[in-house]
Amino acid sequence: MSEITTLLQAASGGDRQAADRAYALLYADLRRLAHSRLRREGVYTLLDTTSLVHESYLRLHGSAEPGFAGRDQFLAYAARVMRSVVVYLVRARNAERRGGGAAHVTLSTTLVEGDLGRAGRAGGRDEVLQVHEALDALEAQDARLASVVEMRYFGGLSEREIAEAMGVTERTVQRDWQKARLFLAVAIG
Numbered sequence: 643m644s645e646i647t648t649l650l651q652a653a654s655g656g657d658r659q660a661a662d663r664a665y666a667l668l669y670a671d672l673r674r675l676a677h678s679r680l681r682r683e684g685v686y687t688l689l690d691t692t693s694l695v696h697e698s699y700l701r702l703h704g705s706a707e708p709g710f711a712g713r714d715q716f717l718a719y720a721a722r723v724m725r726s727v728v729v730y731l732v733r734a735r736n737a738e739r740r741g742g743g744a745a746h747v748t749l750s751t752t753l754v755e756g757d758l759g760r761a762g763r764a765g766g767r768d769e770v771l772q773v774h775e776a777l778d779a780l781e782a783q784d785a786r787l788a789s790v791v792e793m794r795y796f797g798g799l800s801e802r803e804i805a806e807a808m809g810v811t812e813r814t815v816q817r818d819w820q821k822a823r824l825f826l827a828v829a830i831g
Contacts, residue, residue, distance in 0.1 A: 647712045654709035664716070665699060671717055672698070678798025679724050689731065698723045714799070714807035718789070721797025725774070732770045769830075776829035780822060787822040790815055 646667055653661035665672070676694040689697070701723050710716040773795075781788035789808065793799040801819075805812045 644713070646716075650710040650712065650716055661703070665702075668713065668716065668720075669695070671713070672720055675717060675721055675797050675799075676724060679721075679728060679796055689728075694724060694727060697727050701727065712806075714803050717799060717803070718793045718797060718807045721793055721799065725792060725796040729770065729774045736771070772830050773826070776826045779829055780825050783825070784821075787818050787825065790818040791822045791826070794819060 646664055649660045649664035649667070653664055672695045673691055676691045676698070680689060680691060680694060698720060702720065710719065777788055777791055780791065786808070790804055793804045793807065794801070799807070801812045801815045804815045808815070
């Protein structure tokens, strides 16, 4: 068992020192996730990589953390937390602008290999929320497909990392990704 796995298991038992040590060891991975997430969102979040990692850490640290079997499961959960942070900030900014003469933007729902249309760049804040709502609908239909999207699109994890976190084969992840993209294309379009 790796040191990170041992620390994560101790952290799920309430050991805050183990949690802090695990976060320190996983900090570079968390920054990679945050950077991947922000690259898709552009200027719409007003966060930088470090801020997103720290905001996510506060949410992770302040909540009742589920137990993690290892690094990949922790990173999958961290990707979900980062998604919630970004969606919250986008909604907050939209609330500030509601009725303020904001320019209308044509939304792009083009799905290209490797991402879901670069929500945040092409369509702005509204598209981020559309992807979020479509993902919620997908989760109601098939939670595993939603998890694959969350880990790949929002978390930037590789197919191998997703397969390990979910306990399935890489081919299953590839098929799930294809199904999820089709569902989301219909839901967003």
